[in-house]
Amino acid sequence: MNHPKMQYTYVGIDSHKDTHTAVFIDCFFEKLGEITFSTMPSEYAAFLDDALKLRDNGTTLLFGREDVSMYGRTLAVFFRENNLQAKHVNAFLVARERKNRIVTEKTDAVDAECVARVLLSKLDELPDAEPDDKYWILKTLVAQRNLIVKHNTSLKNHLHNLLTQHYPNYCQLFPAIDSKAALAFFKRYPSPSTLNNTTLDELAGFLQEAASYRVGSGKHGRIKAREILDTLQDTTAPYQEVRNNAVCSAVHQIESNMEEITKLEKSMAWFMEEFKCPLTSMTGIDIVSAAQILSCIGDIKNFPSSAKLARYAGIAPVTHASGKKDIQFANKRGNRELNSILYLLSVRLITAPSNRMLNAFFYEYYHRKLSEGKTKRQALKCIQRRLVNIIWTMLTNNEEYVNPPMVSVQNAVDLVCA
DSSP states (O other), rough: OOGGGEEEEEEEEESSEEEEEEEEETSOEEEEEEEESSOOOOGGGHHHHHHHHOOOOOOOEEESSSSSSSTHHHHHHHHHHTTEEEOOOOOHHHHHHHHHHOOOOOOOOHHHHHHHHHHHHHHOOOOOOOOOHHHHHHHHHHHHHHHHHHHHHHHHHHHHHHHHHHHHHHHHOOSSOOOOHHHHHHOOOOGGGGTTTOOOOHHHHHHHTTTTTTTTHHHHHHHHHHHHHHTTTOOTTTHHHHHHHHHHHHHHHHHHHHHHHHHHHHHHHHHHHHTTTTTGGGGTHHHHHHHHHHHHHGGGGGGSSSSHHHHHOOSEEEEEEETEEEEEEEEOOOOOOHHHHHHHHHHHTTOOGBBBSOOOHHHHHHHHHHHTTHHHHHHHHHHHHHHHHHHHHHHHHHHOOOOOOOOOOOOOOHHHHH
């Protein structure tokens, strides 16, 4: 009886922007050939015809690929539509295979052959390479929002550097540099010289309108306008007009980015309805956080247990044992984006906005771990691990989280002391 692995010809594919490189091997790790073809979907049918000529007689083509979401996504869709078997090969396994081989060069063909060799040796362990359109779209929305938020942060830092030269005390006037009133003011008055001949009533009316009748409305608007006019200093410098234009340009880009972020968040909220995700039932997880978590995890069915999800997130400790020595230390690998999201969520759950505990359970759990001798970092890691259990259960069973009653900080402290 033939071994099950003998029924396949193994095809490793290395994907890039312009071309894909495929290397074919048999079940004895013997190279049968290689094909380089264009990333244009119109070329895929011709590639499949050539691939069928290279397979062993009587065997089935089995494809292995590292990339199923970027350059290789259209190819993954082609495989699915043509009922071709494909596996997802972890990039770490490919890199380890390349290091283990006596090969000094790194080419597309070498990488593709390493993918094929991992595909053969780890066949029973590798997941199917099934592109899921829903999770791919969600990940695209999250990545686009993250990119704009990162760009906006850089712009705000740049604007801060410009404003410290024009309004040294601007932080006292507008604590939030990206507030509606602040952006409108700096766009209209990028430097003190532009406020010349501006009366108190004019400035108060402008602030009232800019803040949409909230921050600068009524009497508070006049107080803010008086504070601005009374603290003005002449900061006029050479090429002041160029400096003013730089401020206006930065403000305009920040406003544009904020509008785009709002649109993306609306699209995200609408699209999240497709998942019927229960994560937002937990206080502290909004639509954006839920979308970020779900885009990192993907289909929860890929994780049979919460322990596997914890390892994927880089939260479960790594064990190094040799003889009588058994050492555990923090895992630096895993999905660092998911790890960062869970860390920030852990910090959020033990804080007290407006003197009210967001989650008394996690607050008590955090301080219990501190009383056991753990450091703050270790206690937060324990909260992350508990969060993984809760998130895995919520997604697996489609159950909503039951939030503990909100209590004051003093009541939470009394609970810990008890």
